Amino acid sequence: MDGPPVVQPPERRGFGTRLLERALAHDLGLGSAVALRFEPAGLLAAVRFPPAP
DSSP states (O other), X not given: OOSOOOOSOOSSOOHHHHIIIIIIHHHHXXXXXXXXXXXXXXXXXXXXXXXXX
């Protein structure tokens, strides 16, 4: 919210990024996905998962 602007995407994926992209998608189940975008205003995360049966 009040952090510094994102000048460029990170050069490497750190633990937190991998945790969001892989572990969260795995925990949400088959068909889930997490996409991260580093925008100048901050990080945007799109999380997709199927509805509960």
